Amino acid sequence: MAQDLQPGSIIIPDWHQCAESKDFFSRILYKKKRKQFGLLESPAMAPQAAVDTVQYKVFLSGKNGVGKTSLAARLAGLRIPSMHYETTGIETIVLYWPVKLRESGRVLFFRLQLWDCGENALRRFDHLLPSCKEQVDAVLFLFSFTDRTSFDDLPNQIARWSGPSDRVVKMVVGTKFDLFMHSDVTQREVRQFQETQGLPVLCTGGEVSDGLGDVANFLNGLAERLWHQDCMAATLDRRPTQCREGALI
Numbered sequence: 253m254a255q256d257l258q259p260g261s262i263i264i265p266d267w268h269q270c271a272e273s274k275d276f277f278s279r280i281l282y283k284k285k286r287k288q289f290g291l292l293e294s295p296a297m298a299p300q301a302a303v304d305t306v307q308y309k310v311f312l313s314g315k316n317g318v319g320k321t322s323l324a325a326r327l328a329g330l331r332i333p334s335m336h337y338e339t340t341g342i343e344t345i346v347l348y349w350p351v352k353l354r355e356s357g358r359v360l361f362f363r364l365q366l367w368d369c370g371e372n373a374l375r376r377f378d379h380l381l382p383s384c385k386e387q388v389d390a391v392l393f394l395f396s397f398t399d400r401t402s403f404d405d406l407p408n409q410i411a412r413w414s415g416p417s418d419r420v421v422k423m424v425v426g427t428k429f430d431l432f433m434h435s436d437v438t439q440r441e442v443r444q445f446q447e448t449q450g451l452p453v454l455c456t457g458g459e460v461s462d463g464l465g466d467v468a469n470f471l472n473g474l475a476e477r478l479w480h481q482d483c484m485a486a487t488l489d490r491r492p493t494q495c496r497e498g499a500l501i
């Protein structure tokens with residue numbers, strides 16, 4: 253579902269650069285850096301400008317060392333760990349991202365809870381994967397451009413998540429794109445993979461800057477697919493209500 257979505261068809265992609273979005277993005281920033289939100293915290297808007305929030309659970313899948321913890325940190329605006337410390341269980345990070353829907357002009361806050369589980373822990377403890385899968389809305393399959401085996405392992409990772417009635421957004425993320433000089437995977441192979449699997453592939457890498465530009469493309473793309481998936485599900489269920497009514501908080 254939602255795999256052939258045109259970027260920008262649902263969400264205005266460069267909205268974070270428009271003056272009118274300033275008030276919304278200022279709620280997720282503090283001293284020009286991303287604000288960190290606890291599980292029970294949310295961006296505070298003035299009552300007259302109350303904005304609906306939609307929440308989603310996103311799981312990061314991939315071999316150990318591909319950069320799951322680093323991607324979660326990058327998306328939340330945290331520093332990327334310079335060393336590899338294996339994640340020994342499940343770690344979650346909450347982030348907020350405001351978007352403007354193209355058709356209705358409605359503004360929404362996306363609340364994304366990123367679930368990051370160390371691959372070794374996932375193999376060792378059978379109960380972890382079912383928890384990660386429970387009510388998940390999206391899964392990001394990571395591979396590293398500097399680790400060929402992580403790219404070759406993608407079909408296995410994806411197969412773990414196939415099901416006849418799954419309503420899960422699936423995207424592939426190539427990490428360590430900044431180390432292209434040492435790349436074990438060619439762009440051509442990535443394009444071929446994208447065509448055969450029919451999944452979108454995003455590439456990330458490098459230092460995290462303070463700006464929003466680094467992650468805007470990624471988060472808008474993810475939000476767009478999540479929203480589209482909900483709209484499709486609402487249509488299939490013949491629910492006459494608006495998308496994600498149940499998830500508005």
Ligand SMILES: Nc1nc2c(ncn2[C@@H]2O[C@H](COP(=O)(O)OP(=O)(O)OP(=O)(O)O)[C@@H](O)[C@H]2O)c(=O)[nH]1
Pocket residue numbers: 314315316317318319320321322323332333334335336337338339340369370371372427428429430431456457458
């Ligand atoms: N240059 C570069 N290094 C990265 C990038 N992403 C991650 N790394 C490095 O890769 C190493 C492993 O990253 P992690 O995010 O800890 O890997 P992980 O997938 O969480 O690993 P497990 O928790 O063991 O499953 C760290 O030393 C990071 O600094 C990137 O985009 N560019």
Ligand SMILES: [Mg+2]
Pocket residue numbers: 320321322337338339368369370
């Ligand atoms: Mg980790």
